[in-house]
Amino acid sequence: MSTDYSNRYVFEAEWYDKVACILKKFYLYYYPSNNTIELFDLKTRKIFLKRTICEGIKAKDFYIGAVVTIFSRCIKIIGYADSYTKIKLETQLQKFFVLLKPDIIDKMGEIIKVITNDFHITNMKMMLLTATDVTECNFVKDTADKMSMINYLTSGPIVGLELLGENGIARWQELAGPENCKHVYSTTTSLLRACCGKNEMYNSVYGSKNIEMAMQELQYFFPNLKSENKGPKTTAILQNCTCCIIKPHAVQAKLVGNGS
Template identity: 85%
Template sequence: MSTDYSNRYVFKAEWYDKVACIMKKFYLYYYPSNNTIELFDLKTKKTFLKRTICEGIKAKDFYIGAIVIIFSRCIKIMDYADNYTKIKLETQLQKFFVLLKPDVIDKMGEIFKIITNHDFHITNMKMMQLTPTEIAECYFIKDATDKVSMINYLTSGPVVGLELLGENGISRWQELVDPENCKHVYPTATSSLRACCGKDEIYNSIYGSKNIEIAMQELQHFFPNLRNKKGLKTTAILQNCTCCIIKPHAVQARLVGAIIDDIQKADYIITAIQQFHINVINSEEFLEIYKGVLPEYTAMVAELQSGPCVVIEISRKNEDSNIVADFRNFCGPMDPDIARQIKPNTLRAKYGKTKVQNAVHCSDLPEDGVLEVEYFFKILEG
């Protein structure tokens, strides 16, 4: 076990060994100076992986709840393992809550791209339809000068809650968003998010936590981690829809904003969106239709449970169109190399890497659209 304490972080981590059918627990050491990793097995008290460089992993990938892929193993970071790591990272990295209000949902992808380009990491997301009672419990309604107008505004359509992570996150977010009263923003900061999207003090499009204490309360309210407490109700309509899953490799590569922006600019409507962590059993169950059909089945299962994925319910204004076939065509052929040759503007051509890591999953058959959406937003979410 390493004794270089001056320049390393250490976490408690887990990995499910499918061969032995056991959960293995480790100390995961990360050395930012040269991007090396070391794993120490807590049961055997022996080094599991000697300190080595692991391609594709960066310092920003290490936070509580993250899944890092170390030589094809999906290692989940459960907690800090010492005070040095906790203090160092919690001082630098801040998690906070952001709410996209009803009038900017159609610009969601564009906003996500701005968030990512300013080095914020989206660690959770969910589209919700808030009720007046739920809004009354929120911090951001307490100081509103016109509570009735604010409640009417926030219940006028779906909203999207985000958990963001960033270095000195809250202060940098306030700089990016700018003053709440957007009428005062335009002359001085036309590049701010509210200047681009907001109208006035009430219709200001985007809210973000004011400080760490408020952030923790808001994150717990919108993204409860207690098993016996459900989150706020999903907006899934479960009809005339199809399912799109932004795969873990694309989420890790921070392509969510770009993919959603392409979807929205192609006139598709996002009626539900949520981040999920799919375990091995659920991954096998969801993809079972491909078992024995596609040689990539085992690799597809491994990819889907390798990290967080973003599940989207897609619909269109024209209900007479075949939404499943239309969107499948928009995603392109399964193999990104083929897609780049014959359909270069499709999602898989632009963002896919291989037949398994091809950026997005989409429903294949007309009846699959609703069934796949129900699997996530009704069965797993319920």
């Protein structure tokens, strides 16, 4: 294995070998200083790929749950392999929850295009909220007219996003702008709420306000498979429908939401 430990990240990773029908597990070493990668096979205890430059991969592509393509192999990152990588990346990267409200679903493509300029979308789901969902997630906590807010958020489909980015929550708040859109109309139209919102209630988007809320909201909307909570109901009817898959290269090229 590598002996150069300066500025090196190590991840637990896996790759399904379709020819051998085997799920192979690796340590994936990434050196951001020169964009080189090394793979160490955990079963054979041998180097699977010697340290080499891998074109098209950047430091921002490495996070838990990411799939990176290394010489035509889709390698999934499933965990941190050492404390340095965990501490270094978890202090830089934040996962948080964002909700696109019912009245801007028709502008979803445009908004997602803006979001992907700054953040990774690591989970996404279109849902139908109930009054219980709205109250349990405290979307009405600081709202004077709680019933109007409940009626608004349950009036049609919403889109929930799990986003990942450096100092993500603070940067999201900068991108979204103040909750009361009227405060920004006169100064800028580059913020999401200034572009798409109308007032403090109809302000187009919601985002986690701190790490604690982010963890609670992500667990509620994107629960793990073992959780008793299955999350809000999706809009999928699974009848007379089809499935559309947006491939990784299209996402990386920021073509998602591109109307051209």
